[in-house]
Amino acid sequence: MVHNETSSQKIKRAPVHEGMKNHYITFALSIILTALAFFAVMNSDLGSGFVYFFIVILAFVQAILQILFWMHMKDRGHLYAQVTFVVAALVLLPIMVTALFWIWW
Amino acid sequence: MASHAASHHEVKRYKGLMDWLTTVDHKKIAILYLASGLFFFVLGGIEALLIRIQLMFPMFNFLDGQTYNEVLTMHGTTMIFLVAMPLVFAMWNAAVPLQIGARDVAFPFLNSLGFWVFLFGGILLNLSWFLGGAPDAGWTMYAPLALREFSGPGNDYYLIGLQIAGIGSLLSGINFLATIINMRAPGMTFMRMPLFTWTTLVTSLIILFALTPLAVGLIEMTFDRLFDAKFFNPAGGGSPVLWEHIFWIFGHPEVYILVLPAFGIISEVVATFSSKRLFGYGSMVFATSLIGLLSFMVWVHHMFTVGMGPIANALFGVATSLIAIPTGIKIFNWLFTMWGGHLRFTTASLYAFSFIPSFVMGGVTGVMLALPPADYQFHDTYFVVAHFHYVIVGGVVLGLFAGMYYWWPKMFGRMLNETLGKISFWFWIIGFHLTFFIQHFLGLWGMPRRVFTYLENQGWDLPNLVSTIGAFLMAISVILFVINVVITWAKKPDAPGDPWDGRTLEWSIPSPAPEYNFRQIPLIRGLDCYWKEKMAGNKEMTPAEPLGPIHMPSPSILPFIMALGLFISGIGFIMSKYEFENSFLVAIFHSYAVGILGLVILFVCMIIRSLKDDPGYHIEPEELEAKGAKA
């Protein structure tokens, strides 16, 4: 059964369908970021410490792009999704950082 | 179009056993969780008595070492996973949708699935007693003791039984989060929700992030034991400490999953029976959220002696001590609620009021344990056993009993007998303190935990005897409680809708709650919304919608079958390691045929569920008029 939009949704008339442009840009950027990471690894002139740091940053940037655009997180009505993911990151971060520290000490 | 079809759709309605097997109604699911939780409570309690009998005298021969290890492991595992968590889910299902003005949870089908999956997981776990021995490596299942090399088949039942039951917990967490976020009645902003709903929200968030690490740990150890993986086996490059990290990243948030709902219940019961609104609502919400967040940052305090070094230990020691602060805020707020209030002593409020000093005692020993240098002395002694029983029994269990006596009329339409309740309360509280207070000293005097006996004349003989006597007092209390439940069940269901002069929304509807909860969704005008209406002179809540047909979800047998499929699969994979004599059994189990069959059943049911749309059925206004106030 179809319910009408709630009044709060009627008020926020942000653009719903911006078309596919942003999605194609995200795709292209993802390819570029991936290629950058692969080339950084295959180029043995760069120091391994730098490469580690670089590819991890690239991965996070790509992940954020895909989550925001492809998973519509930046669109209206996604407050709870955003909060959940931020909390998830806050929970994951101590776990992963501890794991990394623990191995490398 | 869809609604047009739904009102013509004939939906099967069941009676009797089939009604209970197919229900997706949160109120019935609450009763299912309650009954199962109480059944396992008796089982876990018997296991506790066996432990205490064996430890009653030095060098006693009541149980041998192996059996004792199994009883010990099962006692802890049962109480945490098959008693405390299900009873918490029972309270959630009984109260939360009613407290927020919803007609059901967001995912009624998943609600039912969560229950059946828990029950089959619990059954699988306990089947181990009959199939070669129960798990025996402690509820914490540390590697390498828990691996194939050092233990029998019992630990597989733990790993797979809890894996299955854990799915249920995760589903409940997601369900209640979505329900509370999306389905509150008009006017109920987050800061107008009752505290029990708030603690449900935060606890569900904890479940969301804590249960999956457990699932991963369990599957990794399952791989080690069943498929010769090398996660935790040092011989293959694995790491036993990795197991500890993964287990406690789950295990510490788990104890907050248990205690936060108890905090929520205490907030409701203390306010109601002090005839006064909860003091410091905003700070209670803040404290609950902070506890939820911090609960993920302290897990290493279970591992101070593992050798991570002083810096790691110090960081986590500080984080652990920090958790005491929001908890302290809560304690003071409860005390200030009681101060100046008109205190009423019912069984529910007796449990709630006694929670406060009991839990505080457990909390302060927690702060002692939080200091790494001190913990080196306390670790693996009875001091720790005393601490966690104080916070779990003196905290979670007292809270759950308070909640049961409080919400029993809403669930069953009958009040538990107050005289019998008070007598069983006194047996419980005296027995509890008698059993566990002395254990602090046993720990300080050097008695290690998880020992099946001890030598005489170390100064431990009399304390252990005293502790056992306390356990028997608690057993008497449980027997009285069971008698109370049975005689109450035989009574007429004529409890009033609002037996306690309550403050929150669930007391504005009849007891037991009708099938559809609210004839009309109410309009919420403030915190303690029902009290607000009472103070304005209204007998009932103001409705937020006109009377109309109420859409209800259809019952379904699929959750039961899906859980059964998982159970069959679990049995199949566990038995793949058994040495059978019968060649047919060898053929079907060693080929994983049974394990795979169970999964096939599960996936087929998922496909059926996806393909068959569930239009539900409607309760028409005429039926509502005719039914009046009864279900």
Place this chain on the structure above:
Amino acid sequence: MSAHSHTDHLPAELEKATLEGRNKILGFWLFLGAECALFGTLFASYLALRGNNMGGPTANELFDLSIVALATFILLTSSLFSVLAVHEMHRHNLGKVRFWLAATVLFGLAFLALEIYEFVHYVHEGHTFSSSAFASSFYSLVGFHGSHVLFGVCWIALLVAQLGRKGLTVVTGPKIYVAALYWHFIDVVWVFIFTVVYLMGKVG
């Protein structure tokens, strides 16, 4: 107002038109949060154990970046296809929705084929599930991701079939949206897998 004209009676955002739909989307986001913790734990286990290959082949010796690059490109493209499917759903184009979903499934299967080929190759190199802690954690992490891809492939294939019968409605709309969310999620996880497992394995 929206840029396209709808002559049918369906609302613009099918997936959010009903309470059930909104619940399903929220519930699924919550589930993805739990899955983050699941993969996070698998990553942590892998990071802890990846150095312990017990004399067997190391990550650097095993991994072939060209296959990984191809697999990454395939999965990324399949994720784009699912975006297109949701886009067409918002335009109420049933045929195009089914087309793009089918394309997603096809590329997902190609990804799986590559991964199976890769695993078979590793087993021949002496890198089996039981050979070491590195091996167990590698196969568990990458294998779990692969099984998620397999589940997604079956799910979306079933959805394509269902849509043929039921069409685009306020009931099937959320199904498409949620399936696409799931598919994007496993692509995001793959970004971290190829970074942490394969690229870091090659760096040493």
